[in-house]
Amino acid sequence: MTQDIALYIHVPFCRRRCRYCSFVSYAHRQTDIPAYVNALKCELEQRANREQVGSIYFGGGTPSLLPAEILGDLLAAIRSLFDLDEAAEITIEANPGTVDRTYLADIKKAGVNRLSLGIQSLNDRELEMLGRIHTAAEAIDSVKAARNAGFDNLNLDLIYGLPGQTMKEWQMALSGALALKPEHLSLYALSLEEGTPLYRMIEDKQLPAIDPDITADQYELSENLLTQHGYRHYEISNWALPGRECHHNLVYWHNQPYLGIGVAAHSHIGNHRFANTSNLDKYLTGTLLPEMDEAISPDLELAETAILGLRLDEGIGVDTRYQEQVEELTAAGLLERAGRRVKLTGRGRLLGNEVFWRFLPE
Numbered sequence: 037m038t039q040d041i042a043l044y045i046h047v048p049f050c051r052r053r054c055r056y057c058s059f060v061s062y063a064h065r066q067t068d069i070p071a072y073v074n075a076l077k078c079e080l081e082q083r084a085n086r087e088q089v090g091s092i093y094f095g096g097g098t099p100s101l102l103p104a105e106i107l108g109d110l111l112a113a114i115r116s117l118f119d120l121d122e123a124a125e126i127t128i129e130a131n132p133g134t135v136d137r138t139y140l141a142d143i144k145k146a147g148v149n150r151l152s153l154g155i156q157s158l159n160d161r162e163l164e165m166l167g168r169i170h171t172a173a174e175a176i177d178s179v180k181a182a183r184n185a186g187f188d189n190l191n192l193d194l195i196y197g198l199p200g201q202t203m204k205e206w207q208m209a210l211s212g213a214l215a216l217k218p219e220h221l222s223l224y225a226l227s228l229e230e231g232t233p234l235y236r237m238i239e240d241k242q243l244p245a246i247d248p249d250i251t252a253d254q255y256e257l258s259e260n261l262l263t264q265h266g267y268r269h270y271e272i273s274n275w276a277l278p279g280r281e282c283h284h285n286l287v288y289w290h291n292q293p294y295l296g297i298g299v300a301a302h303s304h305i306g307n308h309r310f311a312n313t314s315n316l317d318k319y320l321t322g323t324l325l326p327e328m329d330e331a332i333s334p335d336l337e338l339a340e341t342a343i344l345g346l347r348l349d350e351g352i353g354v355d356t357r358y359q360e361q362v363e364e365l366t367a368a369g370l371l372e373r374a375g376r377r378v379k380l381t382g383r384g385r386l387l388g389n390e391v392f393w394r395f396l397p398e
């Protein structure tokens with residue numbers, strides 16, 4: 037019998053690198069897109085086993101740099117190799133400044149039914165600091181273009197905890213995003229990675245250091261404001277209107293199988309986890325070179341299911357082997373019981389990593 041899987045396709049191209057970026061992305065390599073798509077098709081043919089696919093997610097990088105006809109062609113290849121659910125959620129990440137109404141209408145026609153727009157901020161000074169390629173006005177225009185093209189399932193990504201960002205500025209960003217009435221919001225605290233230009237700018241004191249207390253307050257403000265507007269805080273960093281949770285990401289959080297295609301893509305099928313090379317030139321050779329390949333022990337599988345499940349507001353049913361951790365973390369105010377389940381408290385959501393490591397096998 038074939039398995040149900042979620043399918044992730046990584047598109048590593050970007051117009052230019054944002055100052056905070058630590059993702060696998062390549063600037064000024066767009067001329068490689070046709071060769072890359074051929075390599076993707078090659079990998080799809082090698083890995084496909086007529087699995088039933090309930091969701092497809094094009095992530096990046098900037099997947100909206102793929103021309104609409106190439107995207108349609110890729111989706112046709114996927115349909116021919118897998119058993120794609122008729123109601124499958126098909127998401128593409130897009131950056132403002134790379135999309136217009138015509139493009140969005142074309143990809144919708146090709147089958148994309150969910151759009152995730154990386155607006156990140158609605159403040160031009162912040163966008164410039166982050167090195168984004170677009171302005172706030174372009175971000176708003178891209179939302180309007182998406183609605184005009186018929187998208188009725190829209191996620192907006194925003195980043196908080198920026199250097200020098202005040203509570204007031206974050207509140208304005210959130211209010212601006214809410215005014216656009218997205219079905220889903222993903223809010224991420226800025227992750228400052230060593231080696232990025234933004235990290236160096238803070239080290240060199242060109243920008244103020246990030247204040248973790250303000251970041252925590254901004255998170256709490258988000259929880260309150262979005263709840264007031266009817267969004268369910270269903271995962272640590274994700275909010276959705278009722279029924280608009282991201283099905284694809286729920287597969288990850290439920291620790292269910294997924295297949296990742298493309299440079300640096302990760303897969304988890306059965307008790308096996310593997311990742312492709314993150315080197316674009318090596319990937320373009322068409323030879324699959326795993327960068328990581330490991331078996332997952334039953335103990336680790338159980339722990340990861342608990343850790344990922346705790347990210348969700350529904351929490352987890354408690355396996356007796358975690359009784360001790362649950363009692364200690366509940367006493368510390370990081371977990372709480374909800375009937376027969378256990379979930380993170382508000383404080384636990386802020387200090388998730390302090391909870392998660394306690395579930396890992398020794």
Ligand code: SF4
Nearest residue numbers: 050053054057061097
């Ligand atoms: S758009 Fe995303 S992937 Fe591309 S450079 Fe910016 S942060 Fe990195």
